[in-house]
Each structure stands twice: as C-alpha cells, then as structure tokens.
Amino acid sequence: AAEVAMYRVKQDGRNGLRFFAPEMQAHTQRSLELATGLKDAAHNAELFLVYQPQRSLGHGAPDSGPLRGAEALLRWRHPKWGLVSPAEFIPIAEQSGAISAIDFWVVEQAARQIRAWDAAGLPPLVIAVNLSATQFGRPQLVEELLHIVRRVDVPPQRIEVELTEAVALKYPELAETTIAQLHEAGFKVALDDFGTGYSSMSYLKRYAIDKLKIDQSFVKDLSAQHSDLAIVTAIIKMAHSLGISTIAEGVETAEQATQLQACGCDEIQGYWYSRPLEPAAFEAFVKGHAPDQTTACV
Numbered sequence: 001a002a003e004v005a006m007y008r009v010k011q012d013g014r015n016g017l018r019f020f021a022p023e024m025q026a027h028t029q030r031s032l033e034l035a036t037g038l039k040d041a042a043h044n045a046e047l048f049l050v051y052q053p054q055r056s057l058g059h060g061a062p063d064s065g066p067l068r069g070a071e072a073l074l075r076w077r078h079p080k081w082g083l084v085s086p087a088e089f090i091p092i093a094e095q096s097g098a099i100s101a102i103d104f105w106v107v108e109q110a111a112r113q114i115r116a117w118d119a120a121g122l123p124p125l126v127i128a129v130n131l132s133a134t135q136f137g138r139p140q141l142v143e144e145l146l147h148i149v150r151r152v153d154v155p156p157q158r159i160e161v162e163l164t165e166a167v168a169l170k171y172p173e174l175a176e177t178t179i180a181q182l183h184e185a186g187f188k189v190a191l192d193d194f195g196t197g198y199s200s201m202s203y204l205k206r207y208a209i210d211k212l213k214i215d216q217s218f219v220k221d222l223s224a225q226h227s228d229l230a231i232v233t234a235i236i237k238m239a240h241s242l243g244i245s246t247i248a249e250g251v252e253t254a255e256q257a258t259q260l261q262a263c264g265c266d267e268i269q270g271y272w273y274s275r276p277l278e279p280a281a282f283e284a285f286v287k288g289h290a291p292d293q294t295t296a297c298v
C-alpha cells in the first residue's frame, strides 16, 4: 500500500493525496519522511548497530555451547518517529537508493567494532552483516567491500556477508559470480532466510557459501509440526554433505534448541540465547556479566 501511495503522489503531485483515506495519508507522510530522513540518518548519528550472539550447539547441553559470532542488525532512532524497524525502512532505502551508502556504513561500523572488541580482549569474533538485494547489481561490490575492511585494517575473514535466498533465486548468475568473488576475497558468505524461497536444494552446489541460515518460520513450529522437523533435518543433512554449516534463526525456547541439536544443526541464534545487544551490553554478555537484558536489548 505504501509503495502504491508513494507512486501516486509522485505522479499526481499534491492533489493525488485527496484520493486516499486519512490513515493512508498518514502512512504516505511517514514513508516520505522516512525516505527523506534516511539520506542523512548515518551522518546525523541516528543509525546504530546491535549485535545478536550466535551459539554453537555441539553435543553437550544445548545451553552450554560456546559463542561463535554475532549478526549486526541495523537500528534507526528517528527524531520524530522514534525507533523504526529495519523491516520498514530497508525497503524504503532500497527504493530511494539510500541503501548502498547505508549498507557500506554498516560494514565499516561492524569492522570498527571488530577492532574495538579485539582491543578490549574479546575472542576473535566473526561478525555477520546483511547486504541488500540491490547491492548485488553493483559490478564493483566486492572491491568496495574490500576497500572498507582494508581501510579499517580488519581481515575479510572476520566479516560474514549475508545475502537472502530470495536474491540468489532472483539473480542466480549474478549471485553465483558475486558469491564466488566474495569467497575469493576472503569474506565468509551465509545464505539468509533459507527455506522461504522454494529453491531446489541442488541449487546450493552452485554457490560457494559457508553457512546456511534456516529461516525462523521453520523453527517456530518445530515441535508442533512434524513436517517441519523432517524438512529441517533434510536441509541440514544436505548442507553438511556439501560442506556447508548450518545455523537456525529465531530460536526462542529450550525445546527448539534441543530439537535443532537432534537434527544436527551446528549453531543457533535467537532470543533464547540472547536478544540483539548494543555494543556495551554485548561485551558484558561475552565477558559473562550479562546485564538485565530487558533494558539492554533493542
């Protein structure tokens, strides 16, 4: 609805607005304000990253595995609208073209955080960053990413690039080439939201990926839905046979963690282990003095 509304506004000018219901106008107004605000959001220090820990499952108790890394997740504190979800503003940034600058800002920020945590004595973590689908059309993408990590002086091996299964399905050739280049440059590559795109599993053979992120929609009904258990088990077996490791997203309960461990899943990420944390809270979490998560998380 927001997309349609924005399109009409552009076509018809101000007069176009009178065709819309009041709540639609409000939505349009908000979308426009978000699109405008996004251009300067990074400069105005309104953007920040939170980090969600990822835990290895291993063979012991599911709540005893070591920390493996973290995913950097973008947050926007808008001066008028408050905290805006990336689910809302990333599509707007993709439409307006602001996404490139934002995604590169995220990579640089994550690289700087790696340096800061290294200096603070944390174990050498791999930080995952999300790259928008639109970035895969950039011919110089991998060089641009290399340029950033070199400038910050972080080896590319410390950065894991997440692209969604949807991107890989939409642009199979482009995805294959880009993934190969990322791999060659030393970046780790993860396929995000896996299982939502109805891709043939044999597709995976084409991609030089390191990790599969099993979408949270499978995890949600893991214990209730027998078919999901079978699907997840099949995904994990197939990934392992191709030398790809697996992580499940959106793990919220001990029961889900136990089930995933039984399915052979390598790692988990989700509220059960930890919510995404601001850097100071993350550091405390890693050092074993987790503060009250209800105040530390975003």
Ligand code: C2E
Pocket (backbone or CB within 6 Å): 052, 072, 073, 074, 085, 086, 087, 090, 103, 106, 130, 131, 132, 133, 162, 192, 193, 216, 249, 250, 251, 252, 269, 270, 271, 272, 276
């Ligand atoms: P994603 O990459 O699949 O990230 C996982 C989402 O699941 C995050 O939502 C995370 O906060 C949420 N999550 C984590 N654990 C749980 C759980 O146990 N239960 C539930 N229900 N949710 C959980 P978030 O942070 O709102 O991000 C939404 C999406 O926005 C991301 O999905 C990603 O596609 C996109 N995004 C976030 N940061 C960036 C970024 O820096 N660049 C780009 N291009 N996209 C980003």
Ligand code: MG
Pocket (backbone or CB within 6 Å): 071, 130, 162, 192
């Ligand atoms: Mg992700």
Ligand code: MG
Pocket (backbone or CB within 6 Å): 192, 193, 213, 215, 249
């Ligand atoms: Mg995901």
Ligand code: MG
Pocket (backbone or CB within 6 Å): 193
């Ligand atoms: Mg997602």
